[in-house]
Amino acid sequence: MSKLNTRERIMEAALSMFSERGYEGSSTRDIAERAGVNEITLFRHFGNKENLFREVLSRQGATSLLTEELDERLSGCLREDLTFLAQRYLEVQYKNIDYIRIGVMEAPRNPAFANVIHVIPERLEAHLAEYMAKLAAQHVIRNRNFKLLARMFYGQLFHHVLMMCSFGDDVISLQNESSEMVDTLVSMFVQTLTIDDEKGMRSCTV
Amino acid sequence: MSKLNTRERIMEAALSMFSERGYEGSSTRDIAERAGVNEITLFRHFGNKENLFREVLSRQGATSLLTEELDERLSGCLREDLTFLAQRYLEVQYKNIDYIRIGVMEAPRNPAFANVIHVIPERLEAHLAEYMAKLAAQHVIRNRNFKLLARMFYGQLFHHVLMMCSFGDDVISLQNESSEMVDTLVSMFVQTLTIDDEKGMRSCTV
């Protein structure tokens, strides 16, 4: 008896195939074959292809980042916190590559699917904007357009992840580049946000 | 007599349809209808759907940025130059939206199509990295990993363009955000690159 039950096997197979070929490029026959089940079984579980697709996408939440968890780890030290947020984001998105690929492939065709790409970043952007607003209220950092900065922060990270989704770049070198990219990104934000006099003095505050 | 000849009309229709629905989602019948021609005419001109697709993509070069042209406009003043490069990039990519959408939709399925996305950024990144290396050689800016910085610079701009490709965000607010985003981006890079003592003093050098 397989470790996964039939329904799970179908969904795993579907996720990987939708990720490789997109919705239309993945036939129910091929998905069933990859799942090691009969094609009819797929229809018995999900009714039709679209429902299968929907259910596959609905599992994305399982690997989401919860902002409550993030809050517990934030120290108020800008550099540390931004580094932590960036690293956590990359960790989670690397596990979400399949969903990102699907979202990217399908979203222009149907904006409703754009949610697949946005479900994580939107929450995180809002979270980061609030975080920065708090620090600004404490006069730790300058007041800026935090919504825009948060978008740029996560946008840069998203771009990095996107380049790893078989968009042609060398995956190994991109992974090696991750830490340096995160360091550089965080430094830029720290420079932009910190009040000039305090850049070097409050090492743990910033 | 139409302004465009038949072949052109077919390619324009195909570009817009591939952009909306992707390759597989665009039927030759629908493309022909949008072009206002008979379906057979499409086959008479292009032989098959794939050739049509290839020819449509091959026209992307028409709106490319030539780095020679860019060089003529670069003053050596970092802030001005980065701003100019960013603005030009956005101008060109806004015109290239259809190609980007196609590239994004099709690339995960076939990495060969990733070139549609990369053909512009790769050249520009190399160009910018060289530009920064020159300034560093003149001790105008610090020595950094210019390849990474260039990638991040154009990556941020690409992300902005991508968000306008019907990935769910409000297009109007994104356009309004463009200048501010460019200003913020350029400022970040200027801060990162300039030698501390000279940030305010050599206003035109940086």
Add this chain to the structure above:
DNA sequence: AATGAATGCAAGTGCATACTTGCATGTTCG
């Protein structure tokens, strides 16, 4: 006006796809 090229119209072909039907077999539980 005649000719050649370009295009339109209508119907058709072969194949792939999502999905269905009918029957059989295997698995699990009381």
Add this chain to the structure above:
DNA sequence: CGAACATGCAAGTATGCACTTGCATTCATT
């Protein structure tokens, strides 16, 4: 063991798609 449920197998259906064929009409040029 029997019943209910889950799944397999084989064949089929209706539809859509890329592409083809045959004939007719239109357009441009000489």
